[in-house]
Amino acid sequence: MAWVISFAMHNDETFPTRGILSRALGGVASSLRAQLFAWVVLTLIGAICINLYLSYRSADATADLVTDRTLLASARVIAEATHVDGSGTVQIDIPPAALEMFDTGYGDRVFYQVVTAWGNLIAGFPDLPRPKRDLNGEDMTFRTDGVRVLMLSHPVVGLDQDSTISVTVAVTHNSQYAMRRRLWLSDFTKQLALVLLAGLVTIIGLQRGLAPVLRLRDAVRERGRERLDPLQPDMVQNELRPLVHALNDHMERVQNQMAAQRRFVSNAAHQLRTPLALISTQASVAARETDSSRRDEALTALRSSTRQVTRLASQLLTLSRAEPGSRRPRNDTIELTETARRVLETLAEEALRRNIDLGLEADETPVRIEGDGTMLREMLVNLVDNALRYTPPGGRVTVGIGREDDTALLWVEDNGPGIPEAERAQVFERFYRIMGTEPEGSGLGLAIVREVVDGAGGSVTLGEPAGGGLLVSVRLPAV
Ligand SMILES: Nc1ncnc2c1ncn2[C@@H]1O[C@H](COP(=O)(O)OP(=O)(O)O)[C@@H](O)[C@H]1O
Ligand SMILES: [Mg+2]
Numbered sequence: 001m002a003w004v005i006s007f008a009m010h011n012d013e014t015f016p017t018r019g020i021l022s023r024a025l026g027g028v029a030s031s032l033r034a035q036l037f038a039w040v041v042l043t044l045i046g047a048i049c050i051n052l053y054l055s056y057r058s059a060d061a062t063a064d065l066v067t068d069r070t071l072l073a074s075a076r077v078i079a080e081a082t083h084v085d086g087s088g089t090v091q092i093d094i095p096p097a098a099l100e101m102f103d104t105g106y107g108d109r110v111f112y113q114v115v116t117a118w119g120n121l122i123a124g125f126p127d128l129p130r131p132k133r134d135l136n137g138e139d140m141t142f143r144t145d146g147v148r149v150l151m152l153s154h155p156v157v158g159l160d161q162d163s164t165i166s167v168t169v170a171v172t173h174n175s176q177y178a179m180r181r182r183l184w185l186s187d188f189t190k191q192l193a194l195v196l197l198a199g200l201v202t203i204i205g206l207q208r209g210l211a212p213v214l215r216l217r218d219a220v221r222e223r224g225r226e227r228l229d230p231l232q233p234d235m236v237q238n239e240l241r242p243l244v245h246a247l248n249d250h251m252e253r254v255q256n257q258m259a260a261q262r263r264f265v266s267n268a269a270h271q272l273r274t275p276l277a278l279i280s281t282q283a284s285v286a287a288r289e290t291d292s293s294r295r296d297e298a299l300t301a302l303r304s305s306t307r308q309v310t311r312l313a314s315q316l317l318t319l320s321r322a323e324p325g326s327r328r329p330r331n332d333t334i335e336l337t338e339t340a341r342r343v344l345e346t347l348a349e350e351a352l353r354r355n356i357d358l359g360l361e362a363d364e365t366p367v368r369i370e371g372d373g374t375m376l377r378e379m380l381v382n383l384v385d386n387a388l389r390y391t392p393p394g395g396r397v398t399v400g401i402g403r404e405d406d407t408a409l410l411w412v413e414d415n416g417p418g419i420p421e422a423e424r425a426q427v428f429e430r431f432y433r434i435m436g437t438e439p440e441g442s443g444l445g446l447a448i449v450r451e452v453v454d455g456a457g458g459s460v461t462l463g464e465p466a467g468g469g470l471l472v473s474v475r476l477p478a479v
Contacts, residue, residue, distance in 0.1 A: 032213075036206050044199045051191045059183035064148070067176040068137035071150035074098050075167040078112060082122070082165060084158030090116060090165065092123050106174035111142060113168045122165065130168050145172050212236040216244065228255040267431045268316055271442060275309045308440055315444040318378050319430070322451035332373040333479065336401045336408055337362040339373075343380045344399060347388060355393040358384075362401035367408045369476045371456040379452040382445040383412040383472050389441070391416030391469070408478035415469035424462040449474075 029035065077098040085091045092114060102110045113124035130151055131138040137150045147170040155164050216236050230248040233241045282305060286298035321327055337360075344360055351358035369376070380399075387397040391414040402409040419427055419434065426432050428450045431443040449472075453460045458476035465471040 033206075033210060036210070037203065040199055040202050040206065044195055047195050048192060051195065052188060055187040055191060056184050059180045059187060062183055063176050063180035064137060066179060067148050067171065068150055070101055071137060071148065071169045071171065072135065072152065074101055074110075074112075075150060075152035075169045076154075078114060078169065079152055079154035079165065079167045082114065082154075082156050084156060088158075090122050090156060094123065102171050102175070104175045106178055108172045108174045109145065110172075111147065111170045113166075115166050115168075117164050117166070124168075128168055128170055130166070139173075140170070142170055147172055148176055209237075213240065216240070220247070228252070228258075264430060271312055271431065272309065275305050275312070279305045279309065312442045312444075315442045315448065318375075319444050319448050319451060322375055322378070322448055322455060324451075324455060327372065327375075330372040330374075331370050334369055334371065334373050334376055336367040336369060336410060338366075339377055340380060340399050340401055340410070343377060343384060347381070347384055350385075350388055351397070354388055354391075356388055356391055357396045358388070359396070359398045360401075361398055365403070367401050367403045368479050369408045369456070370479050371476070372452075375452045376456065379449050379474075380410070380412075382449050383474075386445055387412050387414040387416070387470070387472075390414070390437070395469075403478055406478055408476045410474040410476070412472045413465050413469065415465070415467055418464050418468060418470045419462055427462070428460075 078092070078094055081094055081098070082090055082092045094112075099110045099112075102108050111125050111128050113126070113128040113130075114122040116122060125142075128142060129140045129149060131140065131149050134151055134153050137148055140147055140149045142149075149168060149170040151166055151168040153164045153166050212235060216231070219231060219235065228251040230251065231244050233244040233248075236244060279302060282298055282302040286295050286302060289295035289298055340360055340362065344358060348358060384397065384399060391397060395415050397412070397414045400409070400411045400413070423434055427434065428446045430447040432447075433441060433443040450460060453474055453476070456476050458474060460472065460474045463471040463473065
């Protein structure tokens with residue numbers, strides 16, 4: 001089974017001082033597989049350490065117990081070998097078996113001591129240490145040796161009724177420690193095998209559990225640029241299905257956006273082709289014309305068509321700039337009254353030419369908003385341009401600025417034909433123009449307006465003022 005930890009490390013040339021360890025840790029943190037693997041390994045190491053300690057403790061206890069049993073048996077044999085002779089003295093003949101039972105091949109040395117209840121040494125080493133309690137093995141030091149010591153009190157036949165002797169037997173640790181080591185090792189290896197087996201099974205489980213995720217990754221990665229059909233949610237486990245659904249939703253949005261983009265490009269090309277064809281014809285007519293006044297006429301028409309194409313191209317450019325993400329977001333503070341005044345100044349000549357009364361309604365208090373100044377100006381130009389363009393001569397166009405709590409208000413009102421209610425939503429669409437509208441125009445003006453207002457976090461609505469016409473109201477967050 002190929003278990004590869006992919007330490008997805010970045011070749012970070014900018015941080016040559018970052019240590020290998022921190023890079024490895026960074027790699028683990030960013031790789032799911034390495035992370036899960038690290039958890040399993042850490043758990044296993046923890047389990048092995050605990051196991052090491054516990055099995056040592058149990059081996060130690062067992063070895064103590066076995067040694068104590070032998071010491072007790074030996075003490076018993078020695079005690080049984082005591083008797084009282086005719087003169088009333090305690091005699092002892094220690095049988096060799098009492099000490100030979102410690103001869104287990106580890107070169108242990110055995111010491112003993114037999115004393116009467118009143119402290120007279122009968123046999124053995126006088127300075128052998130005695131444990132505090134009877135029948136209780138204890139680790140002590142005798143001269144320079146570490147020993148296991150056990151004491152047994154035993155009544156002696158022939159002595160006074162409740163007279164006893166104390167038999168103390170001590171043995172060096174060699175055999176005890178060897179037993180402890182052996183017990184520990186066998187216990188530990190068994191448990192280690194179990195833990196490793198458990199770890200292996202866990203890792204195989206992880207591998208299998210992660211396989212669908214990797215399949216999903218490959219499925220996404222292998223797709224071509226244009227393949228955006230939904231992924232099958234049942235290729236992964238229940239918990240991951242929301243992710244697949246989210247991916248599918250995202251792909252659907254991208255698909256719709258791509259379709260809209262395609263539509264837009266084809267519309268734009270179409271819109272450009274018509275006037276360009278016209279320009280070509282007008283140019284040929286002008287070139288062929290020998291009569292100078294007729295040629296001037298053709299050239300005037302040519303200039304007008306050229307203006308129209310230029311305007312269309314610049315509207316396309318403005319629209320693409322107004323789209324979210326196409327420009328770095330700007331946070332200019334714009335004073336609306338001043339901006340409106342300047343826009344009206346540039347359009348005053350046009351208003352005069354069309355005999356339209358163009359006015360501004362605003363009081364002295366400044367109304368400030370935050371956003372992209374160029375785009376907001378573009379929006380206002382488009383609104384006033386529409387009002388001037390569609391209002392018949394002799395009409396009136398008023399731009400108003402105001403403020404309502406946290407909202408900046410901007411409205412453009414005219415007394416032209418207005419827009420029928422049924423078409424008020426559609427006029428914001430790209431290239432949408434109302435039937436019968438004068439031929440000049442691209443259908444992009446209101447689309448630009450909506451894009452700019454959306455980008456600035458505001459809203460735009462169309463309405464009809466009291467005397468008829470169109471009232472465009474824009475609400476933007478004020479600062
Ligand atoms: N102030 C207005 N009065 C009447 N109709 C308007 C007004 N503004 C816009 N419209 C209508 O909405 C349509 C879309 O406007 P717009 O997006 O600016 O495109 P364009 O002006 O290039 O046609 C216009 O074709 C026009 O019919
Ligand atoms: Mg317009």
